[in-house]
Amino acid sequence: MSAPAARAAARAPAKPEHRTRRLLHAVERLRDQLLKAEQLVEERLAAIPARRRPSARNLIHYLALRHQDLRRLQAELALEGLSSLGRCEAHVLASVQRLLAALRAMNGQLVDATLENVPVDHHSGPRTLARQADVVFGPAPASRDARIMVTLPGEAANDPELIERLLAAGMDLARINCAHDDETVWLALIRLVRAAAAARGRPCRILMDLAGPKLRTGDVGHGEAVVAWSPERDHRGRVLRPARVALVHGGITPSQTVQTVVPMMGDLAQQARIGDLVVCNDARGKRRRMRVVHVGVHEVIIEATTTAYLVAGITCQIERDGRWVVCSEVAELPPVEEPVVLNIGDTLVVTADPVAGHPACRGADGTVSKPATVPCSLPEVLAQVKAGERICFDDGRIDGVVRQVSPTHLQVEITRARDGGAKLRSDKGINLPDSDLTLPCLTADDRRHLAFAREHVDLIGLSFVHRATDVAELVDALLSTPQRPGVVLKIETPQAFSNLPDILLAALGRVPMGVMVARGDLAVEVGFARLAEVQEEILWLCEAAHLPVIWGTQVLETLAKKGMATRAEVTDAAMSVRAECVMLNKGPHIVEAVTFLNDVLERMQEHQAKKRTLLRRLSVTGELPDNLRKSHA
Numbered sequence: 001m002s003a004p005a006a007r008a009a010a011r012a013p014a015k016p017e018h019r020t021r022r023l024l025h026a027v028e029r030l031r032d033q034l035l036k037a038e039q040l041v042e043e044r045l046a047a048i049p050a051r052r053r054p055s056a057r058n059l060i061h062y063l064a065l066r067h068q069d070l071r072r073l074q075a076e077l078a079l080e081g082l083s084s085l086g087r088c089e090a091h092v093l094a095s096v097q098r099l100l101a102a103l104r105a106m107n108g109q110l111v112d113a114t115l116e117n118v119p120v121d122h123h124s125g126p127r128t129l130a131r132q133a134d135v136v137f138g139p140a141p142a143s144r145d146a147r148i149m150v151t152l153p154g155e156a157a158n159d160p161e162l163i164e165r166l167l168a169a170g171m172d173l174a175r176i177n178c179a180h181d182d183e184t185v186w187l188a189l190i191r192l193v194r195a196a197a198a199a200r201g202r203p204c205r206i207l208m209d210l211a212g213p214k215l216r217t218g219d220v221g222h223g224e225a226v227v228a229w230s231p232e233r234d235h236r237g238r239v240l241r242p243a244r245v246a247l248v249h250g251g252i253t254p255s256q257t258v259q260t261v262v263p264m265m266g267d268l269a270q271q272a273r274i275g276d277l278v279v280c281n282d283a284r285g286k287r288r289r290m291r292v293v294h295v296g297v298h299e300v301i302i303e304a305t306t307t308a309y310l311v312a313g314i315t316c317q318i319e320r321d322g323r324w325v326v327c328s329e330v331a332e333l334p335p336v337e338e339p340v341v342l343n344i345g346d347t348l349v350v351t352a353d354p355v356a357g358h359p360a361c362r363g364a365d366g367t368v369s370k371p372a373t374v375p376c377s378l379p380e381v382l383a384q385v386k387a388g389e390r391i392c393f394d395d396g397r398i399d400g401v402v403r404q405v406s407p408t409h410l411q412v413e414i415t416r417a418r419d420g421g422a423k424l425r426s427d428k429g430i431n432l433p434d435s436d437l438t439l440p441c442l443t444a445d446d447r448r449h450l451a452f453a454r455e456h457v458d459l460i461g462l463s464f465v466h467r468a469t470d471v472a473e474l475v476d477a478l479l480s481t482p483q484r485p486g487v488v489l490k491i492e493t494p495q496a497f498s499n500l501p502d503i504l505l506a507a508l509g510r511v512p513m514g515v516m517v518a519r520g521d522l523a524v525e526v527g528f529a530r531l532a533e534v535q536e537e538i539l540w541l542c543e544a545a546h547l548p549v550i551w552g553t554q555v556l557e558t559l560a561k562k563g564m565a566t567r568a569e570v571t572d573a574a575m576s577v578r579a580e581c582v583m584l585n586k587g588p589h590i591v592e593a594v595t596f597l598n599d600v601l602e603r604m605q606e607h608q609a610k611k612r613t614l615l616r617r618l619s620v621t622g623e624l625p626d627n628l629r630k631s632h633a
Contacts, residue, residue: 017107020080024103026073030065031096037064044505052508054119055128055546059508061092061119062544063501080106087611089543090125094118125546133548133580136459136486136514137173138205144601146577147172148594149207149550153586154181157188163196165591167204170598173581174204176457178449179211190456207488208453210446212463213439215430217393218375220340221356225333226283229260230307242303245290247278247316249298249328256294256301262310266328272300272318276325280316283309292318339423340372342398342414347371350391350410350430352379371411376430381437383407389434396431396524398422433494433525441470442477450474454483461488461516466495468506475511487511488550491538492518493525500538504545514580515542519553539578543610548580556597560587565596573597577604578611 038045038060048056065085074084082102088095097115105111115121120128133140137147150171156162166174174193176186190206197204229243246254249267268278276292278300288308294301310330317327340359342348349371351357357374376382382405385391391400391412399416441464442450453460462474471489478484489507491497507513517538523531535551542549556573559565565573573596576582582601584593606616 019076020103020106023073023076023080023082024100024107027096027100027103030070030073031093031100033068034061034064034093034096037061037067048505048508049510054124056505056508057119058090058092058125059501059504059541059545062089062541065092065096066540089540089610090129090546091118091120091122092544094121094125098122120546129543129546129548129580132512132546133514135512136488136548137581138203138458141170141172141202144598144605146579146601146605147581148597148601149173149175149552149581149583150590150594151175151177151583151585152189152193154185154189157181157185157192160192160196162591163189163192164199166594167196167200167202169591169594171594172204173207173459175207175209175461175583177209177211178446178453179209179214183452186452187456205458206456207459207461208449208457209461209488209490210442210449210453210463212441212446212490213378213443214464215381215432216377217357217424217426217428217430218354218377219356220374220424220426221338221358222335223338224311225336226309226311227260227262227330227333228307228309229304231305239305242305243307244293245302245304247300247302252298254299254301255296258301263331263333264316264328265331266326267298268300268316268318268326268328269295269298271326273320275320277319278302278316279319280308280310280314282314283311337425339425340374341421341423342372342417343421344414344417346414346417347403348400348412348414348424349373350382350412351375352382352408354379374424378439381432381435381439382410384437385410385432385435389432392431392433392524393424394422394428395520396528398424429521429524431521431524433527436495437466439464439466441465441473447477450477454478454481454485457485459486459488459514461490463490463518464492464496464521465489465503466493467499468502471503471506471509471513475509478511484511487513488516489513490516490518490552492521497522497526497534497538500541504541504547507547508545514548514550516550516552516583517579523553540611550581550583551576551579552583553585555582555584556593557585557587559596560584560590560593562587563589563592565593570600573600574604577601577608 038057041060045053045056070085074086077084083095083099085095085099094115097118101111140147148170150166152174176189193204193206229245231239231243232241234240244258245260245262246258247262247264247268248254249264251263254261272292272295274292274295278290278292280288282288286308288306290302290304292300293303312330312332314330315327316330318325338359340357346360351373354375358372360368360372361370363369385402385405387402387405389402391402398414400412400414402410403413404411441462450460465471474487489503491500496503515538517535519531519535522534526534539549555576556565556569558569582597584590584597587593607614
């Protein structure tokens with residue numbers, strides 16, 4: 001055959017029988033690769049409890065499947081009207097076996113309908129995942145499959161009505177963050193949740209999230225303590241609503257909602273009356289007059305139509321009918337943090353020294369004589385960082401590159417910050433996405449909190465998992481006592497994502513486990529642009545391992561905090577239906593957020609099941625034949 005004829009033959013479409021025969025051989029090779037991968041890890045599989053071994057085998061099959069690029073094979077299978085294996089996560093080998101049976105039939109071969117040596121099939125795979133979700137998260141409500149988890153604020157310990165409203169709105173799990181509050185608050189929250197759930201006759205699991213070895217900024221220093229208030233004004237500067245300020249004595253909490261609380265040396269409430277004037281010269285020397293609108297026990301609430309700034313020692317006097325009644329000085333005020341302001345190109349020194357940080361020192365001509373510094377919470381990390389590696393602060397709001405390293409400090413060049421400068425404050429997260437850090441998974445505080453959690457809650461969240469040995473460390477601690485709550489593994493670092501197959505195999509043990517896609521730190525560590533890709537891969541791998549997933553961090557965040565969801569948040573909430581649980585964070589409008597999410601999840605589960613689109617009848621189609629006959633000219 002001549003060269004032109006050979007090229008023409010290569011371009012010509014293959015005959016149908018040739019295509020299906022080639023596809024059959026390709027899928028047979030694929031099946032053999034899955035079985036070979038399983039043989040290579042026989043010893044590892046044998047160490048997994050027998051009841052979880054089918055899930056482990058399915059995970060190995062999925063890893064072998066995704067170890068290669070199957071996009072061309074998928075396209076060819078779809079052209080033949082066959083499964084392209086795009087939704088096989090929960091039952092990999094069974095899907096390949098079914099595909100082989102169809103191809104053999106198309107090639108005129110005798111077909112055996114039985115599935116050979118498959119760990120799970122199209123029915124048992126999804127059922128196994130659903131059963132594990134029930135074991136870890138508790139049963140789903142009748143109206144939806146995805147549960148709703150809510151992070152409880154510490155103030156809810158004194159607000160049983162909030163807990164009841166959250167349960168009524170659709171909360172299925174309550175989360176307590178061990179990074180905040182203490183055991184007294186946690187126990188109060190637990191008792192309120194248990195009592196409210198019992199009263200409603202519905203389950204509500206409780207998760208305690210261990211803080212883990214979180215790297216944060218230390219104290220950045222303080223400036224002069226000042227309290228201030230300002231009335232609400234319209235665009236022309238006219239007062240719409242006066243500022244409400246509480247003048248309190250003895251450290252009490254105001255009985256009403258106010259903008260500012262001012263501690264006083266004396267108890268003005270003993271002689272103040274509604275309608276009195278409170279007069280003072282503020283920190284700028286401005287004469288200010290405010291009206292008393294409420295007098296309570298050790299508190300006087302005033303309304304102000306002008307802005308004022310007060311510091312300790314300023315005298316406030318009460319006047320009535322033009323006469324002086326009583327006066328008192330402003331007491332010592334809590335220190336005010338002075339943030340470090342950073343711009344692109346600035347130098348920041350991260351130190352192991354626990355001394356408070358400070359902004360950059362500048363000379364009269366504006367040049368920097370001493371760079372800004374900030375201490376960090378885990379000084380032992382500094383020795384593990386290399387020059388040229390990235391460093392991020394405050395959930396990725398500030399980015400930098402490490403230029404110089406030593407065991408005592410890192411010199412960082414700021415490469416990204418908001419226009420006008422970004423403010424870095426105390427106790428803000430520090431991420432080192434390029435650094436291979438070796439840190440204990442459980443800190444001393446975590447171990448103390450773990451002892452409390454074992455006695456009182458249903459689930460324990462393990463933060464900053466890096467490798468399978470971290471899972472084993474927690475399991476050993478849990479198996480040493482009769483109480484064995486379930487575990488949620490938080491995937492929030494590149495190391496955890498790289499080690500995810502090994503971590504998931506470790507999770508298929510004697511303790512019920514789920515996985516959280518902790519998108520806060522994960523987004524900073526892997527990069528915001530890659531987050532969508534990474535979270536999808538975590539969902540797929542967990543489905544293959546039949547491990548339930550929590551879709552977490554910033555779900556409907558604006559709605560929970562400000563009362564109005566963004567359009568992007570609504571889309572994100574809709575996509576979260578593919579997880580077994582969705583987590584909401586705390587906020588003033590958290591009850592509205594739970595109600596909204598409940599509605600979204602109920603709607604979306606009619607359209608989406610994992611990666612599969614459900615073809616429910618669409619109301620937009622109307623009376624389709626009649627609509628198509630009408631002319632719209």
